[in-house]
Amino acid sequence: MEQMLNVSSNPHVRDKMTTSRIMQLVALALLPTTLFGVWNFGLHALLVVLVSVASSVAFEWLYDYLMHKPNTVTDFSAVVTGLLLGLNMPPQIPLWMPVLGSGFAIIIVKQLFGGLGQNFMNPALAGRCFLMISFAGKMTDFSVKKNFGGVIDAVTGATPLAALKAQGFAEGSVPVQNLFLGNIQGTIGETSAIAILIGAVILLGFKIIDLKVPLTYICSFAVFVILYMLFSGMGFDVNYLFSHLFGGGLMLGAWFMATDYVTTPITPRGQLFYGCILGILTAVFRLFGGSAEGVSYAIIFCNLLVPVIERLTRPTAFGKGGKA
Amino acid sequence: MGLLTFKGGVHPYDGKELSKNYPVEKYLPQGEMVYPLSQHIGAPAVPVVGKGDRVLAGQKIADAGGFVSAPIHASVSGIVKGIESRLNATGSMVNSIIIENDQQYESVEYIPAPLESLTKEQILARIRDGGVVGMGGAGFPTHVKLAPKDPDKIEYVLVNGAECEPYLTSDYRRMLEEPEKIVEGLRVMLTIFDHAKGYICIEDNKPDCIAKLKELVKDIPRMEVKEMMTKYPQGGERTLIYAATGREINSSMLPADVGCVVDNVDTVVAIYQAVILGMPVMSRIVTVTGDGIQNPKNFTVLCGTCMEELLTASGGLKTGTAKVISGGPMMGFAMYQLNVPCTKTTSAFLCLEKDPVSQAHQTACINCGRCVSVCPGHVLPARLATFAEHGNMEAFQKFDGMECCECGCCSYVCPAKRPLTQSIKSMRKMVLASRRKK
Numbered sequence A: 001m002e003q004m005l006n007v008s009s010n011p012h013v014r015d016k017m018t019t020s021r022i023m024q025l026v027a028l029a030l031l032p033t034t035l036f037g038v039w040n041f042g043l044h045a046l047l048v049v050l051v052s053v054a055s056s057v058a059f060e061w062l063y064d065y066l067m068h069k070p071n072t073v074t075d076f077s078a079v080v081t082g083l084l085l086g087l088n089m090p091p092q093i094p095l096w097m098p099v100l101g102s103g104f105a106i107i108i109v110k111q112l113f114g115g116l117g118q119n120f121m122n123p124a125l126a127g128r129c130f131l132m133i134s135f136a137g138k139m140t141d142f143s144v145k146k147n148f149g150g151v152i153d154a155v156t157g158a159t160p161l162a163a164l165k166a167q168g169f170a171e172g173s174v175p176v177q178n179l180f181l182g183n184i185q186g187t188i189g190e191t192s193a194i195a196i197l198i199g200a201v202i203l204l205g206f207k208i209i210d211l212k213v214p215l216t217y218i219c220s221f222a223v224f225v226i227l228y229m230l231f232s233g234m235g236f237d238v239n240y241l242f243s244h245l246f247g248g249g250l251m252l253g254a255w256f257m258a259t260d261y262v263t264t265p266i267t268p269r270g271q272l273f274y275g276c277i278l279g280i281l282t283a284v285f286r287l288f289g290g291s292a293e294g295v296s297y298a299i300i301f302c303n304l305l306v307p308v309i310e311r312l313t314r315p316t317a318f319g320k321g322g323k324a
Numbered sequence B: 001m002g003l004l005t006f007k008g009g010v011h012p013y014d015g016k017e018l019s020k021n022y023p024v025e026k027y028l029p030q031g032e033m034v035y036p037l038s039q040h041i042g043a044p045a046v047p048v049v050g051k052g053d054r055v056l057a058g059q060k061i062a063d064a065g066g067f068v069s070a071p072i073h074a075s076v077s078g079i080v081k082g083i084e085s086r087l088n089a090t091g092s093m094v095n096s097i098i099i100e101n102d103q104q105y106e107s108v109e110y111i112p113a114p115l116e117s118l119t120k121e122q123i124l125a126r127i128r129d130g131g132v133v134g135m136g137g138a139g140f141p142t143h144v145k146l147a148p149k150d151p152d153k154i155e156y157v158l159v160n161g162a163e164c165e166p167y168l169t170s171d172y173r174r175m176l177e178e179p180e181k182i183v184e185g186l187r188v189m190l191t192i193f194d195h196a197k198g199y200i201c202i203e204d205n206k207p208d209c210i211a212k213l214k215e216l217v218k219d220i221p222r223m224e225v226k227e228m229m230t231k232y233p234q235g236g237e238r239t240l241i242y243a244a245t246g247r248e249i250n251s252s253m254l255p256a257d258v259g260c261v262v263d264n265v266d267t268v269v270a271i272y273q274a275v276i277l278g279m280p281v282m283s284r285i286v287t288v289t290g291d292g293i294q295n296p297k298n299f300t301v302l303c304g305t306c307m308e309e310l311l312t313a314s315g316g317l318k319t320g321t322a323k324v325i326s327g328g329p330m331m332g333f334a335m336y337q338l339n340v341p342c343t344k345t346t347s348a349f350l351c352l353e354k355d356p357v358s359q360a361h362q363t364a365c366i367n368c369g370r371c372v373s374v375c376p377g378h379v380l381p382a383r384l385a386t387f388a389e390h391g392n393m394e395a396f397q398k399f400d401g402m403e404c405c406e407c408g409c410c411s412y413v414c415p416a417k418r419p420l421t422q423s424i425k426s427m428r429k430m431v432l433a434s435r436r437k438k
Helices: A019-041 A043-066 A077-087 A096-113 A123-134 A160-167 A176-181 A193-205 A212-232 A238-246 A250-257 A268-288 A295-312 B120-129 B170-177 B179-192 B207-217 B237-245 B265-277 B307-313 B370-374 B381-389 B393-398 B409-413 B420-437
Strands: B025-027 B033-036 B060-063 B078-087 B093-101 B156-161 B197-203 B223-228 B260-264 B283-289 B297-302 B323-326 B348-352
Touching (some): A019 A250, A123 A295, A176 A238, A212 A250, B060 B093, B120 B179, B156 B179, B156 B237, B170 B265, B179 B197, B179 B207, B237 B260, B307 B348, B381 B393
Parallel strands (some): B156 B260
Antiparallel strands (some): B033 B093
16 A cells, blocks of 8 residues: 555535635625616716725735735625625715725724624624714715616605605505615615515525525514504505515615624524514614614624524424424 | 434435445455454453464354453454454554464354244344344444343334445345345344334335335334435434434433334344354445445455455555545544454445545634534534534533534535534543543
8 A cells, every 4th residue: 555545534525515605605696686786876886886895805805914814805705795885885975985884894893803703793784884873974865866777766865764764654655666676765785675585595595594584584573563553553554564674774684684694693593583683673773763774783783692692592402302 | 205304414425326236246355354352332352262273264253341242253264363453444453363264164053043942032142142233333232232121112123224324335235135134133123022113214215125125024013114315314323213203312312211222234134144043243245435446346245354355356446546434424434554354343445536624625614504404413513613622621511512423414514614523523532531530
C-alpha cells in the first residue's frame, strides 16, 4: 500500500447544500420583487438597490480586511442583507442613505457581534429602523417622480396603510387587484404580493424555508385584525383586511425577513410560537401605534425574544415521553 | 397503507446499484488468519489454544470472557502461530489469535438438532456456543439479548432488513439468496418468545426481497413482513422499533423494556445455523464497493481474512482512491491501514475516489435548523456541538446530548459543513468516561 488514505470521523458523505448556495438562492428568490419594484418605481429604485448591495458587500470586505479576518464576502450573506435593505427603502431616497444603512447593518449589527450567525437581530431591518428613526421624513416619503408605468397616483405619495391610518377606512380606497399586483405606493420591494409569493415558492421549492414561521405570522396577524374589526364596531370588511395583508411590508417581512435563519428560533415549536408573536405584535403596532407600519419593529423586537423562546420550546428527546 | 417510518432522517445518494446485482461469491483466504478476541461488545474472549496447536475449522479457539461476551471459532484448519496485538478496522490494537491456514479446510463435526427436540435453555446455549453476536455492526452477544428478564413480555421480534446505510448490499443479497434461512432463524427466535410476533422489516427500495419473504411467511402464524420507507437511519434500533410498533426507547432503555427484540438478518441466519445446524459463526457476507474499487462485489468471507485480499479480489483500488471505510458512509470507520481482519461485524468495505469531508470548507453556523429537522433523536445538534466544543459537559447533558445515536444525519445535512456528529460523539465519550469514574 503506497497510497495515503484519508481518515476522518463519520459520516463520510455530505449534502451538496452550502451556506453560500443558500444565500444565492435567497437572492434569486428576491429577484421577482426587485424587478417589479424597478418597473413600478423607475430607474432610481434600481440605483437604490444596487448601491445598497454594493455598499453592503464593500463594508463586509472592508471589515474583514481591516480586522485581518478571512474574507466572508463569498458566503453571499452581505449580498442578501444589502438586497433586503434596498428593498425596504422608499423609491426616491437619496443614495447616501442606503450606504449609511448598509454600514450600520453590516458593521454595527453583524460584524461587531461576531459576523454571520452571531447577529442578534436581522441586520437589514436593524439598518432600516436606524434610518427610520434618524430620518423619519425621508424614510416615509413615498412619492415617485418618473417610472416605467406601474404605480398610479404617484403624486400624493401615501401608501395604502398610511392612507388608512390618516384618513380612516374609506370604501374601496385601494382596489384589491392593485394590492395583489403591487402597482401601489410603498418601499421598493414590498408592494407586489404576487412577485413576493413567486419568490416564496422558490424558497419553499429549494427547501430553504418551510411554512412554519410565515404561515403562523400571517394567520395570527389576520386573526388579530379580524377580531379588531369585529370588536371596534367597524364590522368585517374584506378590503380592510386585504389592505393590511398586502398593503404594507407584511408579505416581504413574513416570507423573507421573519424567516432569516440566524434570528429565528431553531426549535420547531419555537418557530410556531415566534410566528404567532410576530403576527400579534405587528397588528398591535399598526392598529394602536403611532406609525402606519409595524412589520420591521415587530421582527427586530421578536429577534430579541429568540433566546427565551428557544429555552422554553426545547424539543423532547426521542423516547423521553414526548409525542413524535 | 402508509409506509412505516420515523420523524427526521436524510436521503443520501444510496449507491447500492454498484454492487446489488452481483451474487455472493465465496472467497477463500490466501494468507494468515487473524481473529481479534474482541469482535463483540463486552468482555474480550479468552484464548483456549496456544502457539503451535493445530486447530480445525469450527473449533472454538477462545471462550466467552464473561456473561456479556462470546466465544470465537476458527474458520480454517491450521496451526496457531501466536497470540499478539493486531490492528483492527476501527483503528485500535486488539489482542488476536493468528492462525496459519493449511488450506485443508478440515472441520470439526457439527451436530444438527431439530427445533422440536430443543428446550429454550438448550436453544440459548447453542446460540452462545455458536458465538452469535449482533452482525449488523454493534456486535452485542445475541444470547444475552435473547434472555431478557421476562421473556413472556416480549411482544415483537423484529428482524432488521432495512439496510438503510448507503452502498451496503450484504443484507440485500442475503434476503434475496437465502430467505429460507431467515425464516427458519426467526422460527427459532419465536420459539423462545411464546407471545411474540415476528416482523421482518425491509425498506421499500428492496421490493424483490419483500415479495420473496412475503411469499415465504404467508402461511406461517405470527410472522409478517413490514415495509418501511427508504430513509436513513431507518435501520437504527430505536427508529426501527418506532416505525414497526410505534414505541419509543431512549438511550437508557433496552428494546426489551418496550417488549421488543431486534436482530439483523445476518444475525438471524447465524442463529439458524448455530441452533439447527450446530455451526458456529465463521463467515459473513461482506460488500466491497464504491467508486474507488475496480469491480464491486459481494463475498462470503471467512472471519479472520485480511481485507486487503478482498480488495485485490475485487480488482484492486483505483489509483487516487482517497478513502477506504469499514462499513457504510454514514457510520463506518475510515481506515488508514488495509491489513486488518474481517470480523463478525464487518459488513462492507467502501472505497471512495473523492473524500467530500476533506474537501468541505467549514463556515459559520447560520442557525438554519436543518440538523434539528433531520435528527431522529429530536435533540438540537447545533447547540450540542457548540457545548461540546466549549467543553460544557453540564449543558451538554442537560440538552439531552446522551440521546444522540451518532447516526451522522446532522453532519450530512449541515450547509456550514460543521463536524457536528464528531463533536457530539467526542463529548459523549467524555461523559461516559466521567460517569464510569464515579
